[in-house]
Amino acid sequence: MPYQNLKKADPQMFKLVDAEAKRQQKFITLIASENYASPAVLEALGSPLNNKYSEGYPGKRYYPGNELVDKIEILARERACKLFKAEHANVQALSGGPANLAIYSALLKPGDKLMGAKLAHGGHLSHGHKVNFSGQLYRQIGYELDTDGRLNMKKLAALAKKEKPKLIVAGFSAYSRDIDWAGFRKIADSVKAYLLADISHTAGLVATGQLKSPVKYADVVMFTTHKSFWGPRGAVILCKKYLAEIIDRAVFPGFQGGPHDNAIAAIAVALKEASTAKFKTYAKQVIVNAKTLATELSKLNYKIISNGTDNHLMVVDLTNKNLTGKEAEAKLAAQGILVSRSTIPNDPRGPFNPSGIRLGTYAITTRGFKPTDIKKLAQRIDAILSRNT
Ligand code: DSN
Numbered sequence: 001m002p003y004q005n006l007k008k009a010d011p012q013m014f015k016l017v018d019a020e021a022k023r024q025q026k027f028i029t030l031i032a033s034e035n036y037a038s039p040a041v042l043e044a045l046g047s048p049l050n051n052k053y054s055e056g057y058p059g060k061r062y063y064p065g066n067e068l069v070d071k072i073e074i075l076a077r078e079r080a081c082k083l084f085k086a087e088h089a090n091v092q093a094l095s096g097g098p099a100n101l102a103i104y105s106a107l108l109k110p111g112d113k114l115m116g117a118k119l120a121h122g123g124h125l126s127h128g129h130k131v132n133f134s135g136q137l138y139r140q141i142g143y144e145l146d147t148d149g150r151l152n153m154k155k156l157a158a159l160a161k162k163e164k165p166k167l168i169v170a171g172f173s174a175y176s177r178d179i180d181w182a183g184f185r186k187i188a189d190s191v192k193a194y195l196l197a198d199i200s201h202t203a204g205l206v207a208t209g210q211l212k213s214p215v216k217y218a219d220v221v222m223f224t225t226h227k228s229f230w231g232p233r234g235a236v237i238l239c240k241k242y243l244a245e246i247i248d249r250a251v252f253p254g255f256q257g258g259p260h261d262n263a264i265a266a267i268a269v270a271l272k273e274a275s276t277a278k279f280k281t282y283a284k285q286v287i288v289n290a291k292t293l294a295t296e297l298s299k300l301n302y303k304i305i306s307n308g309t310d311n312h313l314m315v316v317d318l319t320n321k322n323l324t325g326k327e328a329e330a331k332l333a334a335q336g337i338l339v340s341r342s343t344i345p346n347d348p349r350g351p352f353n354p355s356g357i358r359l360g361t362y363a364i365t366t367r368g369f370k371p372t373d374i375k376k377l378a379q380r381i382d383a384i385l386s387r388n389t
Pocket of ligand 1: 173
């Protein structure tokens with residue numbers, strides 16, 4: 001039985017943790033940013049590595065007793081570099097938002113222009129949105145998807161030429177198409193901007209060759225380790241050698257104190273898992289499942305932004321169904337299916353109750369869903385959303 005020590009020490013918390021573990025098994029999770037950490041990852045996370053302080057980097061710490069922690073961090077960095085064919089990896093950022101802020105602080109000065117996708121067009125808060133520190137410290141030049149729900153590289157090039165940003169973020173939380181990294185590089189070069197690829201949503205698909213890799217093109221690539229991998233909460237920053245020192249310095253001591261050594265060990269485990277044939281099969285299945293879900297929902301007259309998907313997710317515009325994203329989210333959750341509300345491009349509604357929902361297939365694929373299950377799931381989603389109550 002798991003959690004026996006917790007049960008004894010804190011029965012109230014035990015009940016909550018145990019109930020949450022059961023809830024995660026009971027619900028069908030289509031939240032595009034969620035997945036299940038593997039048992040090996042959870043063991044590394046819950047290990048005594050949690051107890052160590054190791055400010056600094058391997059071979060250069062500000063505390064003693066880090067000989068083994070050094071080996072662990074070096075292993076995580078080496079595995080990240082090998083998996084993505086990268087020149088340098090930093091594995092200390094606590095999660096995606098802090099990683100992005102550290103990267104900006106390394107490459108930009110307050111007030112500089114940062115060109116990132118608008119939130120309603122698939123971007124992320126940390127890509128310069130005004131409610132995020134990134135939008136308060138830097139000036140966001142927001143870009144949009146075209147009317148077909150796809151990136152229009154010509155329009156992006158024109159915007160970059162007009163605004164001359166210092167950094168371009170190519171990265172998305174709700175964009176279902178593969179990305180023209182070479183095109184982004186060309187645009188960045190045309191205005192002498194840095195290019196940051198935020199592949200938090202797709203890193204596992206990139207690592208296994210299912211989607212194009214930005215590593216050759218971007219100055220910096222970052223990703224979280226809990227969405228597309230069976231990994232812990234955390235982030236990895238990859239960069240060219242010439243930026244390694246300033247990126248490392250920005251993470252520590254610029255932004256953070258002691259790294260979470262247990263999370264770093266768990267990241268290393270997740271990256272090892274990601275290099276296996278089993279994981280490659282999983283990554284392929286994630287995409288097959290997402291394509292099937294998009295096709296089946298389209299057949300049921302759901303409007304998928306960009307008419308389909310190349311990756312694990314899709315955004316569904318519910319306007320023709322006379323439902324808001326929040327209403328659909330609640331109706332589905334009441335029946336055990338979790339999706340997250342989502343803005344659609346040029347959404348007339350606000351982000352708290354937007355016009356769409358976002359669905360992703362990482363978690364259900366980990367649980368073994370195949371296209372036959374997906375077809376039933378699409379029918380079930382439609383049946384729930386079509387009910388009047
Ligand atoms: N909030 C996450 C997502 O759902 O995409 C990204 O940080």
